[in-house]
Amino acid sequence: MNSEINIMVFGQLAELTGSTSVRVNLPEDTESLKKLLLQQFPVLVNYNFIIAVDKRTITENSNLYEGATIAILPPFSGG
Amino acid sequence: MQNKENIFARYHRQMILNGFGKEGQEKLKLGRVLVVGAGGLGCPALLYLVAAGVGSIGIVDHDMVSLSNLHRQVLYSENDIGHPKVSIAAKKLQMMNEMVSIIPYETKLTVSNCLEFFSNYDIILDGSDNFPTRYLINDACVLTGKPLVYGAVSQYDGQVAVFNVNGGVNYRDLFPTPPKDGEVLNCAESGVLGVLPGIIGSMQANETIKLITGIGESLVNRLYTFNALTMQSYDIQISANPLSALLIPPDVESFNQKDYEWECGIATTDLEIDQKQFDKLLSENITVIDVRNLDETPFITSFDHHKIPLPVLQESFDEISGETIVFICQSGKRSLHAAQMFREWSGSEKNIFSLKGGILNYEPLI
Numbered sequence: 001m002n003s004e005i006n007i008m009v010f011g012q013l014a015e016l017t018g019s020t021s022v023r024v025n026l027p028e029d030t031e032s033l034k035k036l037l038l039q040q041f042p043v044l045v046n047y048n049f050i051i052a053v054d055k056r057t058i059t060e061n062s063n064l065y066e067g068a069t070i071a072i073l074p075p076f077s078g079g
Numbered sequence: 080m081q082n083k084e085n086i087f088a089r090y091h092r093q094m095i096l097n098g099f100g101k102e103g104q105e106k107l108k109l110g111r112v113l114v115v116g117a118g119g120l121g122c123p124a125l126l127y128l129v130a131a132g133v134g135s136i137g138i139v140d141h142d143m144v145s146l147s148n149l150h151r152q153v154l155y156s157e158n159d160i161g162h163p164k165v166s167i168a169a170k171k172l173q174m175m176n177e178m179v180s181i182i183p184y185e186t187k188l189t190v191s192n193c194l195e196f197f198s199n200y201d202i203i204l205d206g207s208d209n210f211p212t213r214y215l216i217n218d219a220c221v222l223t224g225k226p227l228v229y230g231a232v233s234q235y236d237g238q239v240a241v242f243n244v245n246g247g248v249n250y251r252d253l254f255p256t257p258p259k260d261g262e263v264l265n266c267a268e269s270g271v272l273g274v275l276p277g278i279i280g281s282m283q284a285n286e287t288i289k290l291i292t293g294i295g296e297s298l299v300n301r302l303y304t305f306n307a308l309t310m311q312s313y314d315i316q317i318s319a320n321p322l323s324a325l326l327i328p329p330d331v332e333s334f335n336q337k338d339y340e341w342e343c344g345i346a347t348t349d350l351e352i353d354q355k356q357f358d359k360l361l362s363e364n365i366t367v368i369d370v371r372n373l374d375e376t377p378f379i380t381s382f383d384h385h386k387i388p389l390p391v392l393q394e395s396f397d398e399i400s401g402e403t404i405v406f407i408c409q410s411g412k413r414s415l416h417a418a419q420m421f422r423e424w425s426g427s428e429k430n431i432f433s434l435k436g437g438i439l440n441y442e443p444l445i
Contacts, residue, residue: 008313010236012233034428038426046259047258047426048254048256048259048262048263050253055314055316056318057320059319059320059321061402074263075210075257076231076238076263077209077210077213078119078233078269078276079118079205079207079231
C-alpha cells in the first residue's frame with residue numbers, strides 16, 4: 001500500500017532537489033508533504049515556495065490523494 | 080511614400096483579425112500603459128506595445144545601459160553604453176511609431192512617486208528586476224485598483240500573470256511576504272538566457288494588448304510558467320490568500336510609510352502585525368502562542384491561545400502546528416524575539432508574526 005506520488009519542481013528549487021521531478025510516498029496532506037520534503041531536502045527550509053495541487057495554489061492544509069498533480073514553485077524577480 | 084498617419088495601412092494586419100478590427104485598434108489608441116523597468120522584460124514589451132499602437136506609454140527606469148545588458152535588452156546598442164536607458168528607449172521607440180506618445184521617467188520608482196505615476200495610466204506592466212520594486216508595484220496596483228501585468232525570469236524559467244483585475248488576486252496571494260535577502264538569486268548572480276526575457280516580455284505585451292482590447296482569455300488569476308530548455312509550460316490557478324489583504328497597506332498614508340527595501344532585507348518589520356491585522360487573522364485558522372511566564376497578567380480570555388513561556392519555547396518548537404502562527408507577549412518585545420527564533424527554525428514556508436505593542440496595548444473586540 002505504498003503508493004508514490006510525483007512532484008514537479010520548478011526554477012531554482014530543482015537545483016536544490018537535484019531534479020525537476022521528485023517521487024515521494026503519498027503523504028496524507030500538504031502539511032505532511034512539506035515535512036517529507038524538508039526531511040528529504042533539508043536545504044529547502046531556507047526557501048520560500050508555493051505548493052499547487054491539481055494546478056491550484058493551496059493556502060491551507062489540503063488533503064492529498066493518489067493521482068493528484070503536485071508542483072512546487074519558487075518566487076523569482078529577474079527582469 | 081505612404082502617409083505614416085494612415086492608420087489602416089499601418090495596423091492593417093491586426094485590424095483584419097476576427098475579434099480585433101477597427102474597434103480593437105481604437106481601444107489601443109486610447110490605452111495608457113506604464114512600463115516599470117526598461118530592461119530584459121521591458122524592452123520587448125515596449126517594442127510590441129509601441130508597434131501595436133498603444134496610445135500612451137510611460138517608461139520608468141533609473142539605470143544606465145551597460146555592456147552586460149546587451150545580450151537581452153534589445154533596444155540598446157554598443158553606442159548607448161553609459162547612457163540612461165529611458166531616454167535611449169524613448170528615442171528609439173518614437174522612431175518606430177510617431178503616433179504613440181512615449182513619456183520617459185528617468186527615476187527610481189518609490190513610494191513617494193509611485194501613486195502619482197500610476198494615476199496617469201490604466202495598466203501597469205512590471206518589468207522590474209528586484210523584489211522591493213515588485214512588492215511596491217503590487218501593493219500600489221491594489222491600492223489604486225490598476226491591473227498589473229506581471230512577468231519575471233530566472234535562468235531558464237519565466238513566469239507571467241495578470242493581477243488585480245476586477246478585485247482578482249495579486250502577487251501577495253501567491254507569495255504573501257518577500258523572500259529573505261539573498262535567498263533568491265537575481266539575474267546578475269544566477270544568470271539568464273538572453274532570449275527568455277524576450278519571450279516573457281512579449282507575453283506581457285500580449286496580455287496587455289488583450290486586456291486593453293478585451294479579446295481572448297487573459298491570465299487573470301493564473302500563474303503561467305515557462306521553461307526555455309524543455310519548452311514545457313504549466314499554468315496554475317491562484318487561490319486568494321487571506322494574508323494578502325492583511326499585508327497590503329490599506330490606505331495611502333500607510334503605503335507612504337512602507338519601506339520596501341527594508342521589508343525585503345533581513346527585516347523584523349515583516350514579522351510584526353498591529354491589532355487590526357491580528358483581529359482579522361483571528362477569524363482565520365491560526366495558532367496564537369503566549370510566550371509570557373505562566374503567572375503574568377492580564378490573563379487572556381478573548382481568544383484561543385497556547386501558553387509556552389519564552390524560556391522553554393525553543394524545546395517546544397516541534398509541538399507548534401499550523402500554517403499561520405502569531406506570538407504574543409506583554410509589550411511585543413519577547414514575542415518578536417520568539418517569532419524571529421521560530422522563523423529561523425522553521426524556515427520561511429510558515430507565516431510567522433508577532434503582535435506589535437503586546438497584550439498591554441491590545442483591546443479585545445466587543
